[in-house]
Amino acid sequence: MTLPRGLPSLREVIAEHGLDARKSLGQHFLLDPALIARIAALAGDLRGRHVVEVGPGPGGLTRALLETPAETVSAVEVDERAVLVIEALRDAMAADGQPDRLRLVQADATRLDLATLCPAPRQIIANLPYNVGTPLLIGWLRRASDWERLTLMFQLEVAERIVAAPDSDHYGRLAVLSQWCCDTALLTRIPPGAFSPPPKVFSAVVGLRPHAEQPPPDLFSAMERLTAAAFGQRRKMLRGSLKSLGGEALLDRAGIDGQRRAETLTVAEFDRLARLL
Structure with a gap:
């Protein structure tokens, strides 16, 4: 697939629409077409896939996705300047x-069921706004079976938390919620x-491929409560941090x-532990 000829550069788009990155929206824009194309390629072969992008901004990643064999690209944007x-x-x-290949949805992605935007097989590929990346991911994990794959950019610290091993x-x-639902991998650091503008920290792209079997909603809810209690007071022994959930009795049953x-x-x-809850 190819883009139409004569498109303005991303910097020209930003200047024309006054699309300065806003801290309140967690915006940091990628403008190097070669780098953006490499990020799009990390999602693998998109032939016949329907892609959802969150926070396209000036459209750099959107353009790269449109140059892949993806069937459709649905861009979800809340910033009215970027919508234009x-x-x-x-x-x-x-x-x-x-x-019909590029679809625009003007909405807050945190309040939207993205799986309703396109048929399967579907993927999310996005440079996520820094201020909502983690809650967006947890929401998608609750419905991980909706997605074939997620290729997402976060702050490096968040990416490392997603792929971290126990006792690190x-x-x-x-890490527990992500790896419970998906195979995870840190694909590249940026x-x-x-x-533009440069953030204060490195970023990284993480790949998440949902497992074939996913926990039902009540089990996912139990895991959320369990991990919130267990990691809410990291220095405590489990018998103390899990006291409100059964403490020693729960742990004894789990061995x-x-x-x-x-x-x-x-x-x-x-x-x-979650299954015992």
Whole structure:
């Protein structure tokens, strides 16, 4: 697939629409087409796939996704300035003979069921706004079976928390929930200078491929309560941090020593506890 000829550069788009990145929206824009294309390629072969992008901004990643064999790209944007940018790109695609390939949804992604936007097989590929990346991910994990794959950019610290191993500094609630539902991998790191404006920290792209079997909603809810209690007071032994959920009795039933701390438990051990809840 190719883009229409004569599209303005991303910097020209930003200048024309006054699309300065806003801290309140967690915006940091990628403008290097070669780097953006490499990020889109991390999602693998998109032939026949329906892609949802959250927070397209000036449309750099949107353009890269449209140059893949993806069947459709649905861009979800809340910033009215960026909506005008994506509308112009959509109109250019239509004039180029691809009228329905780019779809625009003006909405807050935190309040939207993204799976309703397109048929399966579907993927999410996004440079997520820093201020809502984690809650968005947890919401998608609750419905992980809706997705074939998620390729998401976060602050490096958040990415490391998603893929962390037990008994490591970054291992916590986000690692357990993510790895319980998906195979996870940190795919690449991106320096601050690649963005406009540059953030203060590195970013990273994480790949999440949902497991074939997913927990039902009541079990996911139990795991959320369990991990919130277990990691809410990391220095406490489990018999203390899980006191409100049954403490020693729950741990005895699971065959887990109550003197251990949350960061030493494997995902499988957390699964055993959640099922007992």
